[in-house]
Amino acid sequence: MHLLKNKLLFISPLVVLLVIALFGLTLIPSVQQKPKNLPIALVNEDIGVVIPQQGKVNMGNTVTNMLKKNITSTDGEDPPVKWINVKSKEDVLKGLDNQEYYGALIIPKDFSQKQSSLMTSKPDKPEINIFINQGMNPIAANLTGQMLNTMGDNLENGIQTQVLQRLAKQNVSLKANQLTVLTDPVQVNVKNVNEVGTASMNGSAPVALFQPLWMSSIAGAVVLFFVANKLAFVNRKQKLYAVLTQVLAGTVLSLVAGFGLTWIADLLGIYISNFMDISLFLIITYFAFFLLITAVLSWLEMKGIPLFVLILFFGAPLLSMAPEMMSTFYRDYIYSWLPMRFMVEGLRELFFFHRGFSFSGPASVLLWIALGSFLIIILSVLKVQSSASDKGSYGEVEARSTKG
Known part of the structure; x- marks a missing residue:
């Protein structure tokens, strides 16, 4: 009976609730993780190619414009990615080592040339190179890898559709080697830099x-x-x-x-x-x-x-x-x-x-x-x-x- 007369007994649920609410606030940052302006380097080294009846075409410029357009936010919030134009692969690698970028997407100089070869009897896959700065932050690096890989898949689908539409207009029949290449028209090379290794608690x-x-x-x-x-x-x-x-x-x-x-x-x-x-x-x-x-x-x-x-x-x-x-x-x-x-x-x-x-x-x-x-x-x-x-x-x- 004496315990029931103690006011602290009735206050204890409120104290417990207050402590739970206080330390529950510590979960907010982890629950509401939403990337904004993740700095990712973008390098376009494509020198273009001259195509008969079309003139000089630079698919690298088309790709970079498409990437920037697709990543733009439309709801007034900051976009998840902040593209940073960098001149060369060497500059990108230095920036990755200096923790300036979480990742990088590089378009090689022969991208247009190889992309145009998909229309010929001797197709050659164009390539894009993706670098993930794994050691900068494991969570952000994983997210960056997912986004860049998704962009690579979208680019691959876009090129595949474009080439097939052009071939259809020209009523060109495809050979076996062309069909094989067009099922996977872009080679996406992904490389982790500043890797966290296998004995670092997954980078943590x-x-x-x-x-x-x-x-x-x-x-x-x-x-x-x-x-x-x-x-x-x-x-x-x-x-x-x-x-x-x-x-x-x-x-x-x-x-x-x-x-x-x-x-x-x-x-x-x-x-x-x-x-x-x-x-x-x-x-x-x-x-x-x-x-x-x-x-x-x-x-x-x-x-x-x-x-x-x-x-x-x-x-x-x-x-x-x-x-x-x-x-x-x-x-x-x-x-x-x-x-x-x-x-x-x-x-x-x-x-x-x-x-x-x-x-x-x-x-x-x-x-x-x-x-x-x-x-x-x-x-x-x-x-x-x-x-x-x-x-x-x-x-x-x-x-x-x-x-x-």
Whole structure:
């Protein structure tokens, strides 16, 4: 009977519903994935061909115009693909390595010549080349591959229909070799570049490594915060010394986390392209996260921990998505402010783009986060402690000396 008189018993369903609603919001980005303006390179190297009674014909131009027209949005929203004209295949490969495009469609220089040969007794299949930038983002890469393959099929059907209509008008009978070619008139060559391989958790290894590193950085920062918080400081100099010791201890934790997580990932069978490079990057990442969390704790104390829990639940689903697949709100106001996205971007470069460790790119951003957090931690030394638990602290000593 006493339990039934407790108001919390009747409030508990509301609390459960509130928690479900709150964390249910984290599913929104994953449910509403819709590509907008995915950058895909388009190269037309076709030099055209001269056809009797028609003059010079460039089917490459016809194809590119058709692709751009068919992908245009008619409902006022952004189209799923943003075609980017590129001059040559060499420029495209550089752009793919620099993560400028999720894929590319290349029309070779002899496309028109081979397409016109379909009308002759010696047909030769025209080709188009498709590149999928697999390592840039597995989800976006799969979607890009599906769209480009569909475009290739549509192009094939269009050329088949066009050639058959022309042959019918000319009342030309087809030979066996022509019929064979016309059933599949275009050779579509698909190639994955910057491949994720077979031991990278289908390309999600950079995202998978985030959670253990993030949680361990919270744990390390909280433990050292409690250790430092139990000390009583006579003056600011003593607190500054304690803060610097705390940061030094965080450096040791960073070494343990960086080398430890890389070793565990390797032990679990994840392909580690370069043990030292990945370890160094994870060390910097952990140190940046540790200082960021410590900076918040130094001002908000344990009241700041829910902030990092919410960042984990709301931010983690976005890390596996391409920015072009998010809503404008999530892309501009949540994803762009997530510090952990630089960890994922840096790991993708190391895992899939064959780049060695450097202090540029994502690593430099993490170092700036670490520096800014360190300065905030140092400023916390000036904070006046006024709570009852601060008896004997430097704040109370200074207050007494002021009265005297």
